[in-house]
Every structure is written in structure tokens, then in C-alpha cells.
Amino acid sequence: MLFKGIRIKHETKMFYMFIGFWIVMFIFMNVIPMAYSFYFSLTNYDGLSKPVFVGFSNYLNLLKDYRFTGSILQTIIFTFFNIVATLTISLFVANLLSRKIKGQGFFRSVLFLPYAVPVIATVFIWKTLLNRESGLVNLILGSINSSLSLNLLVNYPMAALISVFVWQLGGSMIIFLAGFQNIPRALVEAAEIDGASPLAILIRIKIPLLTPLIMYQIIVGIMLSFSVIVQPILLTSSPGSAFTAFLSQQPPSQNFFTLIYVFQQAFTNQNFGTAMAASWYMLLIMIVISLIFIRLTRRFVFYEYE
């Protein structure tokens, strides 16, 4: 096809035809809402009245709000520990499951199953398990020694929350499993012949070859950890009253993440402008963390094809 003297390849035309729909949807579902949210972040919009332009005052006020800055810190801490715990354990489990063991299929299914449990059900399972009076954890501890009792939900709420995510490691596990299965058998056999221990093979051969997947999981983990909102509210918020609306529930400060702050600002305090500004701060922090991480780890990631 000729277009003003430029010949457009048939393949190029097909390419844009196929991705055209996605581009249109991306513009309408992502770009325009983001632009709209940036506009609102420069106003005092409360969701009901006409927005009034206030410039960058929402952004400046956020820096003075100890609850916002505290939530950023808690989100970063949670992100770090959540990623370390989830990926370490899922890598370890995937390594075990990549071997030819009896019941391999059964173990894979059972360990993947929690990943398929819906979020709300997961939270209530763990809330029941960790309940101080009647939870299974304390029942077992109490049977060992009656004075043993953990109040994880109150005293260590972040640990309780991370347990929920580690329990659902099925998704990460499957990705690592696929990675393990793609490692050339010849490399492992050569190492075995040379007398390398399983631990040495794991550390010096398998993990380096898995670094692209680890990198991918960490980047995705950062995005997912920053997006957590339902679990901390339902798991560790105060009283389980059936009448307390989701809006009013307040997780403890250790689990008070930025997205919860955004949600409260928008739907409780009706500060949509502040909520949008906080969202943009969140995006910026996620990008900075991801870029720093990619830059720092570039030399440690092995790509088969550069």
C-alpha cells in the first residue's frame, strides 16, 4: 500500500490493526482516567460540588500529613518483607517440586490451591486461625503450655498480613516451577558430575538462570504490594461488627498503607483532590523504586538473549 509516496508494509498494517483495539481501550481506560485524576489532584473536588482549582496545595499538604507519610513508610516496609518472604519461600518450594518425587502432582495442586481461594474468604480463614481466643494457632500453643498465646492480629499485624500472602504463594511458585523446568538439564548434570552439592547447584546455576524471572516477580510484587487494600482492612481492623461499613474500619498503623489512605480520603473524608494527589505520589514512588531496583540489579540479571 502506498501512502503519500511511503510504502506501508502489509505486516505493519496488520500489526496496527491487531493492536489498534488495545490502543483505543488503553487510551480510554488508562490515559484519559489518569489525566482526569491529575486534573482532580489540582482541585478541591469533594465528589459532589464543582471542583475549584487549588494548584499544587494538595501535594504540599500531603507532605505535612503524618498519616500520609507514615502510610508511605509502612507500604514500603510491607512491600519489602512481603516480596522477600513470598519469593524466598515460593522459590524454595518450587525447587522442591521441580524434582521427581512421589506425589509431585498432588503436592503441586495442594500448594497451588490457596492461590485460587478468593481474597475475602482467605482473609476470614486467617482471621479465624489467628483469633486470640478461638484460633487454631493459639489452641495448639495452649495445648503445649496454657500460658502460651499469640495476639498476632493486634501485636504483629504486619506479620499476620504477610502470612496471608505467603499462604497464597501458588502464583509465584508456578512461575518459578516453569523457570526451573526451562533450565538446561545439561548444565545441572555437568555440575553434578563435577561434584557440586544440590545447594551449590541451586545458588550458582539455577538461581542465576532464574534471575530474569526473579526480577519480573519483584517488579510485579512491588506493584501488587502497593495495591493492597482489602486484606489489611478486613484482617486487622478493629471489631468484627456486621454493621461496621468497610469505610469506617481502621487497620492498625503498621497495616495502614497508602492505598487505604487514598480510599479514606476519597470516600470517607470526601477529599478527592487529596486522594488523587496521594495516588500520584504513590505512582511516582513505585516508578522510582522500580527504576532504582532495575538499575542496581542490572549486572546480576542473566539474559540469554540481550
Place this chain on the structure above:
Amino acid sequence: MKRIYQIVLIALLIAVMLTATLAFTSCKTNKEVTITLMRDAAEMPDTVIAAFEAANPGIKVNVVENDAAKLMAMVSSGNPPDIFRINAIGSPYWINKGLLMDLTPYLEKTIDMKDLFLVNDMFRWDGKTQGQGPYYGIVKDWSLDYMYYYNKDALKEAGVPIPSDDTPLTYTEFTDMINKVTVYKDGKVERYGFGFTDDEWNGYFMSMLASKGKTLFKENGTKLNIDDPDVKALFKWWFDEAKTYHAMHNPLDPASDWDGPLLQVGRVAIMWDGYWFGPLINEGTTISPDSFGFAPAPMYGDKRVNATGGGTGYVISKGTKNFDAAWKFYQYWMLGDEAIARAKSGWGLPALKSNMKYVPQETAFDKYRLAQVNKELPYQVVLQFTPYLRDSAMISVYNQQMEPALKGTIEFEAALKNFADALDAMIAKEIK
């Protein structure tokens, strides 16, 4: 192959355009009217809606589950439900925003206005005072929320005298009772002193202050009345009950369930809630209803008062495009046989005085609790909330600001100041 792609794309385009055109024309030519209703499925099951639709062919009810965040999102997008559910206590906010339909002329045509209980005045606002002016809604049912049920056996165990059915306890006596009945074992709460309705917490404060002739907000609802020593003392009292005695479920000692099941099994000694809580006591299998008393509201000041802290009701959106259909549903649900069915259930008192004859009185406990309510009716007042905040916003901001203090991250005084400042800032923004 190139040709096939073009044919497929053209066919898709035609299909999309055809569908859109058909949908549009069907909307235009169809005589059916659709109203959007935001409801709570537990109180308004699908069968109720189906019965209305069967009786009113031509009116379709599009149901949306009750959710505060969803409601705000729908209102913000300019597409509110035609009928939705709010607490009467926070109605001035919605009225002030011009979001609710004045139902007075329609109510006047349908019922005798003198048949309405005083509680319905919570849906009235004249621009200045809650309880005066036009009606923007009515309650679906109600209670005098500051009476309390108490477990007689729990009180006997704690050596606490049984409260009088007729004379209210003072606030000091009430506090003393709560603290004595709270039971600890091995550092765990075995029995909480009292339970309460979380999402109507501000009402407890407002009714206690009304007993002293004071209000939670001052200067026409533009500021939290935090400088008043009685207001501050009340906040400190509530905080201390959570912190030092853990007398109620709170972030330091979260309950495994809400107060209903806890009261049923004796894990809560006193339930600071009104008439509506009675069926939960009736339904309990561990403790007989006859083991419970139902006492008048404690007095913070010299004046004996009682009030409704929530007053859940339904309203019609001012922007509704199908008012006639919406009003038809409103009458069906709020004033017709469904209202009588609610009265018969015993889960609350009816909005209309004439429906009081349907309130259950089969068991001794039901007769007793109704008799106790009737003794309190003369002391009923209409609580005053600010028109510049949603009631749920205040509760959430309280949780946001006070929980760190409860956990020792910040001093109580500082947290209370932060709470007052945050609330005042929200109100100031609203006024601007």
C-alpha cells in the same frame, strides 16, 4: 487472507452498530420505566422487589447493593440511585447538598402526618435546625437507641445491683457497672463490659450531651464542640473505657465477632442498644431471654433523655427522572404492607404510630421490652448533627485519628486535637 480480515472487520462493525441502534430504539419505544434502588439485601430480599414488580407491570426495579462508597461514586458521577438508604441522623448533609426530594406534599396526600412518630423529624431540616422544616424521608423502623439490655446473671456474678426498670442510672453508676462486669482471665477478655453499634457511635455522645443540654457541634454545626469540658470528658471516658478496662471491643482487644453473637453466648454483659436488638436475644439458644433486663438510658447530666442514633430510612433522589415510579415503590416499602411486616418482625418500631399494634407481644420478654420503650418515649429528643459532614465520615475520622493514641503511638490530647482539627477542616472545606 487480506480480504477475509477486511470482511470480518466490516461484519464486526456492522454488528456493533446494529446492536447499539436496536438497544437505543428499544429504550425509546419501550413503555417500561426503570428505577434504580440501592437496598440492603438482608432487610429487603428479592422477593419483596419481585412482588412490587408483579403488582406494577411497567416498572422495573434495578437493584444495587447498599454500599456507602458505591453510593458516593454514583452521586459523584451524577447518576445517583432513585431511591437509597441513609441514616436519618446524617440526613442534613444530603439535604444541604440539594440531593434529596422534599416528600412533604406526597406524604401529606398519603398519610395523616400526626401519625408519624417524632423520630421521623430526624429527616426534617429547614436549613438551620434538624427536626424542623420539610420531610425528606422517613425511617423504615427505629428504636430508642440508648436504652441497654443487660445479662442479669453477669451482673449477679459481679456483685452489681440490677438496674431499675424505671429510674435511669447516672453516668457514674453506669461506668461503675460496666467496669465491674468486665471479666479478664490470663490477660484475655472473657466478657466485655458492654457492646455498642459501631457505625452509630457518634449518637452515644450526642445523647449523653443532650442530657446536659449540650451538643457535639457548635456555631450551627460548623465546629466540633471540643473546647467544652463536658464534651472533652466524654471523649476521654470512651477512650479510657477502651484503653484501661477494655470494657468494650476495641483495637486493643478486637472481638472475634460482632456484639450480637457475643451477647447471645454471654461474652458481652451489657448491650447498649435499643429495642431492635431484642430478636437477637430471642434467637439466642444459650441464654434465655428472661435472663435479660432492659433499662432506661443512663444520664450524663440532669435531664432524662433518649433518642435514636441512626434512624435508617429511605429517601428519593432529587434528580430522579421517574419520580412517580419511585414514589410508588416508596409507598409500597415504607407505608404499605411491607411496613406492617417489619413492625410484626419485632426488629424495630414502626414509623407510624398506627402500626404499633402490630409490634410482637406474644412472649413475656417482648411485652416487657415494649413496655420499657413506652416508659422512655416521653423523653425522646431529636439529636442535632452537623449538615456539613456525613455521619460515617465522623466515625471514620475518629478511628483514623484516635486508634494511634489507643495503641500509644501518640498522646490522647494530641490525637483528640488532630481529630477535632481534621473534622473542622472538613467542615470548613464543605462550607467554602
